Amino acid sequence: MSETLQQPRIDTARLVARIEALGRIGALPGGGVCRLALGDDEKRGRDFLVAAMRDAGLEVVVDAIGNIFGTRVGRRTAPVVMLGSHIDTVATGGLYDGALGVLAGLEVLATLDDAGIETEYPITVAAFTNEEGARFAPDMLGSLVHVGGLDLDEALATRAIDGAILGQELQRIGYAGGDAGPRDIRAYFELHIEQGPILEDEAIDIGVVEGVQGISWTELTIEGRSAHAGTTPLRLRRDAGLAAARIATEVGAMVRAIGGDQVGTVGALTLSPNLVNVVAQKAVMTVDLRNPDEAILQQSEAALAESVARIGAEEQVTVERRALARFEPVAFDPILVDQVEDAAAALGLSSRRLYSGAGHDAQMIARIAPAAMIFVPSVGGISHNIQEFTRPDDLGNGANVLLRVALASADAIL
């Protein structure tokens, strides 16, 4: 794109109004929204989105897994520039997670329309099915199917936590489409709230997302022996609770020792029988380890395994390990990442590079096309929560960066 082109700016008020309008669909009484994938409220959200796409003159395609694609034509028919995310939410979600990326895409197109800008390549706004994984597992299901990472029939057979079958739900809500969405993608950009506290903590406008951390989730089931807390000498105990606490403590110390981007969390820990005066017979705990570097992630996994083996032996308990999830880190396209950084700078916005700690559709699209993400600050780092909030100025900043990189990839016709 020529630097001589007068850069248009998005209409923040219009973007915010649309986010709030979508936020009224599935709104919870105390704030926030519940649009679980393929439920009645998410169907109404889909209807809202498709109507907005049609109003904007986009060519709307719904594929067999329910992904929605709205395309603004370019001089050529392919490849497309794709701006995507999702509109499903967790059960007590906020207005911004997912919705921002989709609606900012629409705002980018509206801005191009207002400015009378045509592009060489088409620009597609995409909303992928079941990104959250709150109703159907796995998460990022729609984008995973789109890139061929999950068989369509297998995905359609997925059973919801409420017992419903994904394919039947798609039929029921009228979003079992027959067309194929665009797979020839020149560049994919996803604008998203950070869902973490780094940008706010450092007073940075834009997060330039270099990739997605690798994730390693392990469930440990520790079996000891139930015993009376008063009458059982320490040497005769097989205390599953103490073993669990020691492992969790070592996880905390280990990730601090590794440093850098390494994080580790024992978020779930359940003791049985969980009584004040009974030595726990059983403990079930999870360990969530993340690092953007696969080698270091493996190092942290090895350290966990060593702790488990040693502490298990010392406390005379058995420990069963089960892998709940394992994703290697994803690196976004270096050229697109640079473009995001450059766009922020050109707009006079501060930025920093960071890794996404959460999964996003962008990491699936990265399997078949150059992809990158733009983060904007989350107030208090809060997300997946009805208190999730991003300030209008930050929404506007992010959408302007999105506009700039979209134009750079789609080639405005001068």
Added chain:
Amino acid sequence: MSETLQQPRIDTARLVARIEALGRIGALPGGGVCRLALGDDEKRGRDFLVAAMRDAGLEVVVDAIGNIFGTRVGRRTAPVVMLGSHIDTVATGGLYDGALGVLAGLEVLATLDDAGIETEYPITVAAFTNEEGARFAPDMLGSLVHVGGLDLDEALATRAIDGAILGQELQRIGYAGGDAGPRDIRAYFELHIEQGPILEDEAIDIGVVEGVQGISWTELTIEGRSAHAGTTPLRLRRDAGLAAARIATEVGAMVRAIGGDQVGTVGALTLSPNLVNVVAQKAVMTVDLRNPDEAILQQSEAALAESVARIGAEEQVTVERRALARFEPVAFDPILVDQVEDAAAALGLSSRRLYSGAGHDAQMIARIAPAAMIFVPSVGGISHNIQEFTRPDDLGNGANVLLRVALASADAIL
């Protein structure tokens, strides 16, 4: 008692048969019993006991809190030698906890009858109301009222976990008595299963109980901040789960460092929201500390407080402490304790001194009279469990020790 007297022996088969007969009242389908205090099954257990007392020619008294006393007359009317325990159980209890002490008391009297032995002092078999505390709090309620440690009216107003009022339940089952049980007690002996693994582990026949450990129960409520496990850097976390794990780990290390009879248990620990990928906002945990020495128990409490303060500050969480229970150690009467030890030796039984880690009616009676306890092994140390079991030989050994110390205190008339 003269050593020239031919020592009678109890009838182990008769004792076991009676324990099994009581065990059929409130029997659970898979084994074990449920005779929650003042419930219908416990009423039938009371009826069984009172009938057995009347058959044995005992003078039966039921007091206003439902304690049952059956007295075999002596030449004098007071003071009495009391052999007591309880017949209520936890919801999934065994046949021996409590029942043994009461029914072995009856077996002692039957043995005296068989041998035609009269005593200078009366011998009273006592079954105290609501020892377990499984239905009404506090535990050891009947014996506590008997020694004046809890006001009768307050005790009668106690509400059960099922909503019933203790006094109304006593009326309903016909055990709201009007007489006073004997408080002029020359010696109190309670035979009980160990409910712990020490005797079995060391292959010892008889536990000579020196006293009851002091108990300190603390509930800690730790408040941190819920955060995304992937997106929140370690330095910005206030991880209530990590703080809880560190405190539990330090409790384990601290009690090992103190050594001796010190024990400590974190038996209950609950995280919120308890999800694999969310840093815990809140942790509620219990710490159970016990020691037979009050000074050392206080030392362990101080160490816990130090850990809580230091870890709370380091992890940037707030910790609220609530005392759930605090009982000072109880020392049994040294002369009676020696008698128990001597009786075991005279019977050719191995013995060791130990402290009770659990509460017993004996510790309440110890407030107003010399008291001591006799422990027999629990298989696997298991109690408060349908698998609770003590071998017939051990039941017989314990009852023979009880017989011997009862006779020593009641003065057989030669």
